[in-house]
Amino acid sequence: MVGIALLRREQKAESEDERLLKLFRNRIELKKEFAKLRLEGQRLQEQLQQQENVTLRSQQQLEELEGMLAHPVQAANATIFYQLRGVWDHCQRKLARLAxxxxxxxxxxxxxxxxxxxxxxxxxELAVFERHLQQALKQDKATGKEVESLKHQYMRSPGVWNYFKRKAIATQIESAQEAHQTAMANLQQCLEKKRNKASEHLPVFEGVTVEGRRKINLxxxxxxxxxxxxFSKRNISGLAREASVRQVSDVNYGDVNVCRDLNIHIEKRLRSLPSGxxxxxxxxxxxAYLERCAGYRQEADTVPVAGSFAEIPLVVNDSGDVRGQRSVSINVLADEYWEVYSILLT
Known part of the structure; x- marks a missing residue:
């Protein structure tokens, strides 16, 4: 009885130890989950703070814009500013779509x-294999006929008196059969080569070549x-570039009449913009002109060195020759007009 009681006491102690160990493990897991939740909470709080800052800036910009719209001259300038941004975005999207x-x-x-x-x-290659196949077929037929002919001669030479003749024919038959076996093997090999060639998979296209990407980039x-x-007349291109990086409160294009004329001019240039x-x-x-000017740092480069295009000739003929001496000192690549650099293929 005493032994049974001790055994039960030991089992109870072991059960309590296991339960304590399980609780300890659960506590560790809960701590890990709590740490994860705390980090997630901090991340969401930071994200919320960032969003609140964005909302606050947007609200400030909206209030600033409302204040500008209350003033006729500032309102006219704000209209031109966003119109110029529209020109920039339109050209950038057109360039990206054409890319x-x-x-x-x-x-x-x-x-x-x-x-x-x-x-x-x-x-x-299939034509070559077909030619070899036809030659192998002819050889197979010829050697096969030779074997049949010799066998026929052998059968027509009965009797003891034809012993040596039959022996000679038998030797010829053996040689002819070897030649026929070789011809058959060659024929089978030709057939196998032709089948393998005909069943070749189409090559996997590995992408546009460096030359092709250079051509697109140019x-x-x-x-x-x-x-x-x-958009160069009245410097619409330059003004659009400035509008893409400046704030509406920083611009001043002139009085109401100047802004009205500029607005009409921009609308006309947008309507007359050629299709893609x-x-x-x-x-x-x-x-052809750009190809002569373009320089690349390495053979594998697809984007030319920006300094290759320091100016824009006004007129270039079909052969890529510049007509006249008129040009504008603008580097669309270096100055990132229409965000062209980010659109080019690398």
Missing amino acids: EELLTHQRNREMKLELDQFNAGNKA MLIAIAQELYLH KNLVARARNRI
Whole structure:
């Protein structure tokens, strides 16, 4: 009885130890979860604070804009400011959209060229395999006929008196059969090569080449130059660039009449802006000129050195030659007009 009581007491003690150990483990897990929740709470609090700051700045800008709109001259200047920002955003979106279209066109062109080259090479090799196959077929038929002919001679030479003749024919049959086996193996090999070649998978397109990406980038730079020239009168391009980085409270374009005239001029230039297709056609003449000017730091680089294009010729003919001496000292790449640098393919 005493032994049983001691055993029960020990089992009870072990059970309590296990329960304490389990509670201790649960406490550790709870501490970990609490630490995670505290970090998450801090992150959300910081995010909320950032959002409140953004909201506060937006509210301040709105109040500032409301104050400006209450003043006729400031209201007119604010209108021009946001109109210029619209010009900048419109040109940037147009350039980005044309970049996607040019990339798609170049990718399709290179894929087709690669496929055509693969098919042409495949066709030429298949023609060689077919020629070898026909030769192997002829050899197989010839050796097969030779074996059959010798067997026929062997069968037509019965009797003891034809012993030596039959022996000679048997030797010839053995040699002919070896030749036939070789011809059959060669035929099978030719068939296998032709099947393998015909079942080759199309090459995996690894992306637009460096040359292709350079071509696209030069076209985008040429388009950016055309956009600059289109909005160059009354320095709309330069004003739009300033508006993209400045605040509305920092600008002053003139009195109400000046702003009204500027507003009308900007609207006219926006309406007369060529479509994407026409813009590409106008920029195409500049490609040959830009190719001569472009410099690259390394052979694998696709973005030219910004200093390659220090000015924009006003007129470039079909062969890429500059007509006349007129140009503007603007570097659309270095000055990041229409955010062209971020659009170029790397």
